[in-house]
Amino acid sequence: MKSGINAIIWEDSANKDYGMQNTGLKSPERTRPHHIAVLAYQGLCLFEFATVMEVLGNRPDASATAWYHLDVCSLEGAQVRATGGALVEATGGREALLSADSIIVPGWRLGPVPQEITSALLEAHAGGTRIASVCTGAFVLAAAGLLDGRRATTHWKYAGTLADAAPAATIEPGVLYIDEGNVVTSAGSVAGIDMLLHLMRRDHGVEASNKVARMMVAPPQREGGQAQFIEHTRPLKAAPAIGAVLDAIRRDPAGEHSVSEMALKAHMSTRTFFRRFKAATGHTPLEWILLERLRLAKDMLEYTDLTIDRIAFEAGFGAGDTFRHHFRRIVGASPIAYRRSFQTV
Structure with a gap:
């Protein structure tokens, strides 16, 4: 069963104040952890992948129920070789992707995206799965057409290339992340942490997000956007x-x-x-x-x-x-x- 969560939209824009809009919405009560499928692929960007596992794999304490159930999913073999030569073993494939509440795509290796990946993302998204990307993972979403008609971001260095790859999207290179409800994109590598903490605020509330940020010695919300790094x-x-x-x-x-x-x-x-x-x-x-x-x-x-x-x-x-x-x-x-x-x- 897919999550029926109502989106609480945040904007980390250089022209707007940071913080949650006062929608009055609360995170729904869950009887099971939110199922996250993390896409692994040959040439996997290891930092972004590890960031997802670290941030969302955190739990309140050793005895508490996990906030998320994480599956490492690959459509390119059970083992993939990441940057630097590290081997990553997948725990799931297409079926796990399609059954997830959310799919997160770490930074992409840059280059053509296999049709098997784009078709799986499209099918999952059509079924209600939230799709999020870290850094150049936005190129995978673009190849699947998931950015069309939406605002999106990526690493500032590749924003122009992404705009060419997704002409029907509005690419905003000056922000840390953009939440379009069931499609969420983040800027360069470390901005993925900002996006993941934001997703945790959406799913489990501010207290949970702040606990994870504190454990990681990271700010719960960073001031500013990518423009300060360009x-x-x-x-x-x-x-x-x-x-x-x-x-x-x-x-x-x-x-x-x-x-x-x-x-x-x-x-x-x-x-x-x-x-x-x-x-x-x-x-x-x-x-x-x-x-x-x-x-x-x-x-x-x-x-x-x-x-x-x-x-x-x-x-x-x-x-x-x-x-x-x-x-x-x-x-x-x-x-x-x-x-x-x-x-x-």
Whole structure:
């Protein structure tokens, strides 16, 4: 029997507050553990796989009933070889996948997804199974068509590739995880822990999730999203004239850079420059300058003890409040929270 749980939707978006919407819903009483099938495959991403087993395999204490019953399921043989050469032995196959309340797909090996896997996921999903992915596991869901018409995420490095693989989906690279009810996706490897703790909150409540987080010495809910980890780089395909302007901005991101002056440097009309700049970078000139100023501010947060107001001035934001606003909006965390996580001095 599949779970009839009502979805409690969370959003870890850079533009929204974190926390559970006040739906008034409570986790249903269970007479048996929630059945989780963890997909194993040749070339299995071992870290993501082990994370699922560790987080969901936890229990309140040695004598308590487990919150989840975990099955390691493979459609590529009873034994699969994971990254690093470790052998993983499956406890179930297609039947266990189809009978599970939830299926979790760890990070995928990247490359074609066997039809046997996609058809099993589709059949399970049609029968009411919740499907979740960690990191590049989203590519498996995309191959099965499960992301079509939905929001989804993956590791920021592969977000563009996932968008190409799932054009009918809305890929959001700046979040830790996205819950679309019976399809849940997470960002890069460690964000899988955030998603798994979220699933535990859905299934068993905040107290259970907090107990597991405490045992793992992990925050029950992390502030921010993937945006704080993304490296902003110059596009490789920029035309020489645009590239020269980008280099000038990089040398002095805090300086005054009007669109007309940038167009003049590129020997283009303002309209042509604007169009070509956006085609090369994916951003308007002013958006690009803002990102460069944020990059400079991140460096100062990581490597200096300058005050927030001084960083705001040095990076070209002027007022500290303006800097804080843009930093939280785009990075998904406050400057102080970012410094606590990444400062190296």
